[in-house]
Amino acid sequence: MSLGRARAVALVGLTGVPVDVEVDARSGLPGMSLIGMPDRALGEAVERVRSALGNSGCDLPARRLTINLSPAALPKQGSGFDLAIALAVLAALGIVPREGVAATVFVGELALDGRLRPTAGVLPAVLAARDAGVHTVVVPTANSAEAALVTGIRSLGMSSLREVAIHAGARISVKPVEPLLQSEQSFESDHTPELSDLADVIGQSDAIDGLITAAAGGHHLFLLGPPGSGKTMLAKRLPGILPELSTEEAMQVACVRSLSQAVNLTTIDLRPPFEAPHHTATAAALVGGGSVIRPGAVTRASGGVLFLDEAPEFHASVLDCLREPLETGSVTILRATTRATFPARFQLVMAANPCPCGNYGMPRSECSCAPMARRRYLARLSGPLLDRVDIRLTVARATTSRGPMANDAPVTSAQVRDRVIIARGAARERLRQTPWTINADVAGAYLTGSNLRLPRSVTKPIDMGVERGNLSLRGYDRVLRVAWTIADLDGSTSPSLEHVGRALFLRQGVPT
């Protein structure tokens, strides 16, 4: 019996599970069989490993190799196991010493010439290896910067199977190769939106106030306005006024990025992500899915902003998929053999025209839509979805231009971010005893039932709204939440009548 072992990492969603690769070399018809629930790409690893070994100066003897990936019941995906399989084969054949590879994690796809190709998901894999107590991980050169982001584990970037085998103790001749650096498709070169400043927005002081309130309280936001009024411009500036991510959150964002695209991470970005899927997006593109489960836009937006431009143009069924992540902050994708849970704690920003032609209800313009078309248009946004949106703003076309008319200096994103950080700090301090940290998450019962209950004189406008039937009880809670955020921004210890009035305006800014 000659057995070889090496280690790899399987990814289930964002969680890495250490996998033992065992290879048994026996006499029998020569060939390799791979067991342990591989998917299609992994099943083909046998052919890649065979060719790569042959082209790295290690011809396979005529023996029968059985490759087992343990735990056997866990479905495994992708081509990242190639290197670990190759090393376990070399160990089984006695070409490299067995002890040298048994405790090392190997991540990487093999090219047929034996070079190492970068793979997706290196960051979560290395994190999982470290958490499993592994000391050394070998990754492709192209992924070495990404692997180096994880502290507490030694990561080695190598460019070919030959190099790895020699490092593990094989006696084969050294042959330097040009490392494979980029995978063929490099997706977006820059994931984050261009650094756009709030100072670029002209006029629109109401909308900017709404945006700041949304940032401070983590409230979801709905912007309604005619084409050209700057809805997209405003939404793109939201990540810039949000506080920076904590190291832990940033690591999670980086893991998602590592998994969802072949872009090579070199730094951990502390800026909140901004994700703007096109309105033709499918449910799987939005919440994640596919036979090899991949994270969707909601997961890529986790920790940051999910912007749905032209929200009524999305398929209603696709939009309704957002309800579960909005409620729970995560998405769970179930398949017959596997399940994956991804984070989906995002701030939703939706933008829409008031009607198909875009002019309805706007001053100095006429709507050319039939009444029915108009009604149908916004009705595509389902009630349950809109109900989760705390701030609804109407954005009119700007009527001022920057020039002699502009009276006060525009605020910059940096100034606003400081205000937002202070307001969030105040909210966190107040909510210290609760499971929540931002106003948007607070349960209504807590605001109306505890010692945070406001005096009647302050809640008068919304009490009247409920009595008249203009405001639902759920809407009442939402106005209260926004009022607390406005108070936090003002530096008040509790909302005043004016704050409540302002919150009511932000809530009912859109006639729906």
Add this chain to the structure above:
Amino acid sequence: MRQNSDRQSILLGKRGEDLACDYLREHGFIIVERNWRCTTGEIDIVARDGSTLVMVEVKTRSSLAAGHPLEAITPAKLARLRLLAGAWCQANEKRYARSRIDGIRIDAIGVVMPLGQPSSVLHIRGVER
């Protein structure tokens, strides 16, 4: 040209089978029959290993450039060999009814015959996949 290379490969196969027979005899096998044919196909060598009847498939190559000869034995070929083993037993029922055979096995022999170098024989007893 084409015919020429075909003839050469047939010749190579023949020489490989001869070598395999020598090898089997050296290892105490009794050769029962060679190149037995029926409509399903052909068994290269039928031999006896003690009380076991052995059907042997021989694969010969002149170099390892196209991989080891035994790699050419595919699951489909193996399935056909099992059918052939049954067919042979049926065809030779009377002849072997009274002999003490208590089992049938399928073996594979890979022969590599590089030009001007000593040949190598790899014998695998009881192939399964």
